[in-house]
Amino acid sequence: MLIKVKSNSDPLSSEITPESVYLNRRRFLSLGASASVSLSLGGMSSLSTAGPIDPSVFSGLNSTNYAPGEAATPFETASTYNNFYEFGTSKDDPARYANEMTVDPWSVKVEGMAGKTGVFPLEDLIKGLVLEERVYRLRCVEAWSMVIPWVGFPLRDLITRLEPQGSAKYVFFETLNRPSEMRGMRSFSSTIDWPYVEGLRMDEALHPMTMLAVGMYGKELPNQNGAPLRLVVPWKYGFKSIKSISKIRFTDKREKTSWEKAGPSEYGFYSNVNPKVDHPRWSQKTERRLPNTLFSPNRIETRMFNGYAEEVESLYAGMDLKKNF
Template sequence: MQEITDKRLYKRRRDFLKLGALASTACVQNLLASQPISQILNSPIKNPQNLDITDKSHATTYVNFYEFSTNKPEAVKLAKGFDATGWKVEVSGLCENPKTYTMEDFFNFEIEKRVYRMRCVEAWSMVIPWIGFGLNELINAAKPTPNAKFVKFTTLLDKSKFPDQNATFPVLKYPYVEGLRLDEAMHPLTLLAVGMYDELLSGQNGAPIRLVVPWKYGFKSIKSITKIEFVSDMPRTTWQEYNPSEYGFYANVNPNVSHPRWSQSSERVIGKLFKQETELYNGYSEVASLYEGMDLKKWF
């Protein structure tokens, strides 16, 4: 059995521990966010489509995170100083290797820089350079049982950190829940992101770890994850609970299926003057085989 730790992983773990040692004397999130993640990671950026990256100022301010606020500028304001000290993610359910992961643990996976389109159901879009690792790595480590057909994700429930969770009449039913079919979760494009723009995630962008599924509308890319569960039945997601006639489980980007209140045929690219046509699966045609034979208007 191989017991010697790979030198590359050891160095990555050591660098992260150095940051952790510094953080023990002050707010961990502020210190980590101030460290360019390129000091830890030397992997090349993957941008095979040569996409024009959205300016960081837009991507970190034009955000949806209803746990803070439905108002985008207010959400950014309320997320300032978000404290992710001691963050843990519980991986459980129908798997052979359940485990509770720390953020340090995640840096032992193969961290990459990937540039992805992001398309919001509100009909705007961005291109973001993410930093993270393939969800399939975590799934392979967990070893789902044959009965596991879906992956359920849950956001942190903490009324002291998220104002809308503490509201008398919250906008959504919390905690926020999302899900993927197991084969979708295993697709090489599906990412667990810990950073963007060479820095760790800020509060408003889903610190300290979030899902990124680039061929689906942005609300599927759940933020601030605390639980990942392997389940046999399709999980009921937050937006399905909110309005099942408008938000289906799959939420694949499809310009031919309009939202009941607006068209999805085009999108406003944040930071650019003109709209552009929306592509099926947000331009990621390599996922089409996942939905072969499905009625994409029924399974929206």
């Protein structure tokens, strides 16, 4: 078993907000430690009982730092400064109200062009997939950024399990649609057509850097950060990394995502981090690395593909990245 050694980039105990405030106590995932554990996806008939989260699930993780030389953002900042409009438009609304969302039990509906479809309890859907920790940069389209240690597994591991048809070209995701527990859906006066929808081209989804996260900072995800299951695509703007996933759909057609519908001139399907393509209302050439203050703005230059060009630029060879923003 690997032992995680505390580094200088780890947040101090004084910086960590008490779990009683930010983590919803719940039953969670009985994740196996080996990929050899098999799973027959047979709909609700495979429902199993999960006990309280076992801390050992997050111990002995293999860890990869995809943001070398950069300190991790303090947990308190990462868990209190969020975009999750289902709970409100202010950055602190998700931390204030996301505890109203029930995340246990949780199921995911899989539909479309795949061999394994149906409604599956989350613990069954991902049972046996190997967890790892990856430290990724997160760049928001609003020009702020963080460095977060995510805990999860490659999305391609789950896609392989679901047996998509060879003709499936895209995979789309939907956030939980429950206005009774997500007050922002009841009050947010925008053109967003709930539920929140995001999607990836299949080769993007199968890229080894694309992951599904079930935790962060060595613990389960707080609700405001997308519990119990969220997407993480580190070379794209943050809104592509959809939170609290309740549906996965395989298709051969590119559908419009939520922000494409809401602001087609501002938010494209690809939304790759690109300092050469400005948002219509602000520059993308620089970003504020959080935490920051008025007197210490901590502004840095934005890098192409959020600094992951070497790993992902081949996905877009020959494409006009200004046109396909």
